[in-house]
Amino acid sequence: MNEQQTQHNQNTILIVDDVTDNVDLLRSLLTRQGFSTQSAPNGAIALELAESTLPELVLLDICMPQMDGYQVCEKLKANPATRDIPIIFISALDELPDKIKAFKLGGVDYITKPFHSMEVVARIELHLSLRRLQQQLEQQNERLRAEVRDRRAAETALQLANQELQRLAHLDGLTQVANRRGFDNCLAHEWRRLSREQQPLALVLCDVDCFKRFNDTYGHQAGDQCLRQIAGAIGLATKRPGDLVARYGGEEFAVILPNTPTQGALKVADDIQLAIADLKIAHQGSLVSQFVTMSLGVAVITPLLDVSSIHLVTAADRALYRAKAEGRDRVVLEESIFKGSLPFRHESIVLGQVREPGNE
Structure with a gap:
């Protein structure tokens, strides 16, 4: 009326x-x-x-x-x-x-x-x-229609609010990439999915070289800005919608690459290194370079339902440890495959210039 x-x-x-x-x-x-x-x-x-x-x-x-x-x-x-x-x-x-x-x-x-x-x-x-x-x-x-409209508007607002809360719950406040919870959820989901499809799953762990020295030299605010720039650069290097960039902890980042074989994962890792180099963030306290650099560990596994995704994380972490130990500013690949239900190391490849390891 x-x-x-x-x-x-x-x-x-x-x-x-x-x-x-x-x-x-x-x-x-x-x-x-x-x-x-x-x-x-x-x-x-x-x-x-x-x-x-x-x-x-x-x-x-x-x-x-x-x-x-x-x-x-x-x-x-x-x-x-x-x-x-x-x-x-x-x-x-x-x-x-x-x-x-x-x-x-x-x-x-x-x-x-x-x-x-x-x-x-x-x-x-x-x-x-x-x-x-x-x-x-x-x-x-008309009153009923108004009540229905109000209820629908309230339900829509609540749904949007819940979606935003879910997004914020999985987002790192500093770098605006996924946080550790978002990383864990994504890894579990992709592990189950690719176990069924029997397709490869790649993980890249990235660590900023000598970051403690960076903070000591430039201060924590500059360190925060550095991490934000690095997160953006990693995001630009991972171009597919299904890829996930996460802040894994401190100055460490993780990139989940579903349906990605070894060569594809190495290409992404190389692109990340190039993107970080293009930032040209000065780092006078670095033991590696005059600019900020990263060490990267790469692992590629075809998941199995009866095996935990921790094996992929362990393999990538092991590769990252070697990259740091062998001089930093490099990519190390540890491609793991399964024999039966247990993973074993298939091969290790070190990419990048070989430098003497420092004290950090």
Whole structure:
């Protein structure tokens, strides 16, 4: 129900008839019954009054000059402001086609002249009661629709809030990549999935070389900014939507690469090294370079359901340890495969320049 429909003049009836005696008779009758009345001698005035005053009901004659009652009814029903006003035709026409036409155009009732006073009052009261019941029902329906909209909006807001909480729960606040919880969940999911598909799963563990010295030299705020830049660079180097970059702890990052064989994992690790080098973050305290560098350990395994994903993490960690021990700023691959249900070391490959290991 629109706003205009709530503004109907209570107990006001619009009488539309070009015969003054008919209008006077109806006005006298309705006034005695407690109704307020308005009258219009032709269709044009009737349309103006109906739209401006919004009567509760219209008594409409059919035979009028220029615009007959049928045309007036059509125009009232075509106007959104007046289309719901009940219209009772009151006419001397008594043929069935006239009545059928009146109802087809939207009339709610048809009274023939000469009319009985009490019949007119009874029919008016009936249709006013029906109209008020209809308005109450529309108001209730609107309230229900509003409640449903509010409930849906609340449910949507709650769902979005929960999604945001889930995202934040798996996000590292400093670097805006996945945190350790996000890493663990992703690794468990991909391990199960690739166990079923029997496809390779690669893991790259990355550690910033001599990061304690960086903090000691430049301060912890600079260290935080360095980690944010490194996280962004690693993200640029991992281009597939299914890859996950996570802050594994401190200055250590992890990259999960689903459906990635050995050569693909090495290519990503190489791209990460190049991306870090392109940052050219000064590191005067480094034992390796004048800029920030990273050591990377890579492991590739085809998962099995009856074997824990810890074997992949252990293999990558072992490769990272060797990269640090053998001089830092390099990629070490430890590709592990399964023999039966137990993993064993398949091969170790060291990439990058060989440098003397430092004290950290």
